Structure formats: C-alpha cells, structure tokens
Amino acid sequence: MLQQKIDQEIKAAMLSKNASRLRGLRAIKAALLLAKTEGGASDVLSEDTELKVLQKLAKQRRESAGIYKTQNREDLYTIEMEELEVIEEFLPRQLSREEISAYIKGVIERTGASSVKDMGKVMGAANKELTGKADGKMISEIVKELLA
Helix, strand or coil: CHHHHHHHHHHHHHHCCCHHHHHHHHHHHHHHHHHHHHHCCCCCCCHHHHHHHHHHHHHHHHHHHHHHHHCCCHHHHHHHHHHHHHHHHCCCCCCCHHHHHHHHHHHHHHHCCCCHHHHHHHHHHHHHHCCCCCCHHHHHHHHHHHHC
C-alpha cells in the first residue's frame, strides 16, 4: 500500500534530515489523505485512485515550475522541481514520445480512425490504456499529428 510506503519514506527523510524530500513526501501524504476523506466510507484507496492523485500532484508541480521559470523565480522553481522528483519516484515509468507514437498508431488501426473527426475515439482508447504511463497532453499532441 502506497500510504504505508510514504510513511516509511517520511521517517527515513526525517532521520536523514533531507528537507526537500520530506516536503515532497508530505505533499503526497496530504493529497492521499484528502482523497481518502473525499472518497467517503472506504478506508483504503484503490491503486487507480492513488495513481490519479500522484499524476495530479506531478502535473501541478510541472505547471507551477513552468510559471516560476517564466517569472525568473529560480528559488520557487527549484522547490517545485525537487518535489516533482520525489513524486515521480512513485509513478510508473513514463513512456517516451516514440513509444507513445507507436502505441497510438496501433490504436488508430484498431479503431479505424482516419481523420481529426475521429480524435475522440482514439483519445478515449489511448487515455484508458496509457493511464499513468503517459501525459494526456502529449497523447493529445501525438494523436493530432498522426490524424492530420
């Protein structure tokens, strides 16, 4: 269970006095607790829900880091990137652009898509099968390129 692993990692980070890792781990723990309370009666989060929470955290960190970078706030950019690094440790390995492209070509063949009008069909299948392995934004870009 992810929550138990996070708790163990928090203890280790506290003992090693690794402040940046501790900050990232605490962000994960807080997000998981929030998801658990929003979920209602269930005491345990499904792996799928945990994955979605981690993806959301990673996306937030990337977006914030981008904003800080454009505003020349290197101090805040560094904090976001450190936290993102910790969050990504708990996510599955992300596929490369080439791997995603090859996969989407297969989805296009299976669905019989031929134009941008069929983008919804392809996106639905690709997002469902690539959950946690690829960023939705990148999937969308590749689908547009291949159907154009």
